[in-house]
Amino acid sequence: MEQHVFHAMGTDVELLLxxxxxxxxxxxxxxxxxxxERLEAILxxxxxxxxxxxxxxxxxxxxxxxxxxxxxLALEARERTRGRFDPTVHDALVAAGYDRSFELVAPDxxxxxxxxxxxxxxxxxxxxxxxxxxxxxxxHLDFGGIGKGYAVDQAVQLLALAGPCLVSAGGDxxxxxxxxxxxxxxxxxxxxxxxxxxxxxxxxxxxxxRGGEELHHLIDPSTGRxxxxxxxxxxxxxxxxxxxxxxxxSLFIGGEREALEAGxxxxxxxxxxxxxxxxxxx
Amino acid sequence: xxxxxxxxxxxxxxxxxxxxxxxLIAARPWAPTTNPQLLALAQQVQQQxxxxxxxxxxxxxxxxxxxxxxxxRARVVTLPPLTITKTS
Numbered sequence: 001m002e003q004h005v006f007h008a009m010g011t012d013v014e015l016l017l018x019x020x021x022x023x024x025x026x027x028x029x030x031x032x033x034x035x036x037e038r039l040e041a042i043l044x045x046x047x048x049x050x051x052x053x054x055x056x057x058x059x060x061x062x063x064x065x066x067x068x069x070x071x072x073l074a075l076e077a078r079e080r081t082r083g084r085f086d087p088t089v090h091d092a093l094v095a096a097g098y099d100r101s102f103e104l105v106a107p108d109x110x111x112x113x114x115x116x117x118x119x120x121x122x123x124x125x126x127x128x129x130x131x132x133x134x135x136x137x138x139x140h141l142d143f144g145g146i147g148k149g150y151a152v153d154q155a156v157q158l159l160a161l162a163g164p165c166l167v168s169a170g171g172d173x174x175x176x177x178x179x180x181x182x183x184x185x186x187x188x189x190x191x192x193x194x195x196x197x198x199x200x201x202x203x204x205x206x207x208x209x210r211g212g213e214e215l216h217h218l219i220d221p222s223t224g225r226x227x228x229x230x231x232x233x234x235x236x237x238x239x240x241x242x243x244x245x246x247x248x249x250s251l252f253i254g255g256e257r258e259a260l261e262a263g264x265x266x267x268x269x270x271x272x273x274x275x276x277x278x279x280x281x282x
Numbered sequence: 283x284x285x286x287x288x289x290x291x292x293x294x295x296x297x298x299x300x301x302x303x304x305x306l307i308a309a310r311p312w313a314p315t316t317n318p319q320l321l322a323l324a325q326q327v328q329q330q331x332x333x334x335x336x337x338x339x340x341x342x343x344x345x346x347x348x349x350x351x352x353x354x355r356a357r358v359v360t361l362p363p364l365t366i367t368k369t370s
Contacts, residue, residue: 001364011370014365016364016365145370148370166364166365168365168367169370170368170369170370171367171368171369171370172370173365173367180359180361181364182359182361182362182363182364183356183363183364183365183366183367184363184365184366184367185366185367186366186367186368186369189358190358190359190360190361190362190363191356191357191358191359192356192357192358192359192361193354193355193356194355194356195354195355196353196354196355196356197354198354198356198367199367199370200367200368200369200370201369201370202369203369204369205368205369205370206369206370233369235367237354237355237356238353238354239353239354244354245370265354265356277358281356281357281358282357282358
């Protein structure tokens with residue numbers, strides 16, 4: 001088993017390739033690093049020169065097929081989750097204090113982040129024929145979670161050309177190949193993943209304090225504030241990292257009862273410390 | 283015996299056959315291509331197919347609702363984990 005780790009999209013990316021060490025596997029790892037860099041240069045809201053930043057600045061832009069595709073995935077996810085997943089949470093994240101790459105966010109500050117409210121559910125129009133995106137004035141896009149999921153899905157497709165593989169970036173993970181991949185859920189069970197992807201969303205990381213109040217990065221679009229969920233963390237198994245990411249975020253915001261009724265394969269860690277398996281995971 | 287002209291024709295034809303065969307073998311048409319443009323094209327096709335697959339997933343999800351999106355397969359195992367999934 002070959003392993004390769006590098007830093008991209010604000011997190012450590014881990015690649016596992018179930019083949020003997022070779023020049024081809026090293027070349028494949030280098031290709032994946034380039035792919036993450038390419039996608040980050042398009043989708044990051046923290047890079048002023050990225051295409052997403054240009055769109056957020058201009059409000060209307062003729063975008064690349066790649067950005068158009070990620071936007072379509074995000075808008076479909078918003079529709080399916082009835083707004084629980086929303087790419088227009090950008091301003092709510094900034095208002096809460098997540099206004100720069102997370103390593104640079106002050107862990108504690110006097111300013112009151114929760115006082116600044118921002119609207120979500122903004123209008124986004126896409127003319128797919130010419131690739132023109134127009135944002136409703138006052139709204140901006142964030143592709144943080146779905147962008148990483150998309151990068152993992154693209155990377156695992158590419159790496160699979162070299163052999164059975166696993167790609168993990170922060171909470172998003174996908175596998176390919178005819179074998180079982182044992183994936184540990186932090187403080188929980190180990191899942192044998194035969195195919196598909198896993199995503200974990202929660203408020204146990206990427207959190208900070210403003211004016212004495214603890215805040216985190218999972219915004220509830222219905223309030224424009226960090227979600228007040230009775231769950232601490234949700235791990236979802238799905239067909240792709242994008243789908244798992246969307247479902248994990250949506251179930252987290254919906255809370256324990258809805259997550260148990262949804263029928264989605266998931267491991268839930270509740271705020272009071274219980275670990276629950278649901279959706280057929282046993 | 284054979285006329286000198288026929289002998290010259292025969293030698294020329296044999297030389298032509300030899301060089302054409304040599305060129306065909308030297309081209310190694312059975313070997314995998316290393317043309318960077320073709321490799322880039324293959325990668326582009328592969329990416330577009332991945333994009334199409336994602337679009338299909340999206341359409342299936344929209345048609346089938348949240349619960350039918352989950353097409354990954356996992357179960358609890360006692361194997362030592364190869365990696366740990368944590369909050370992103």
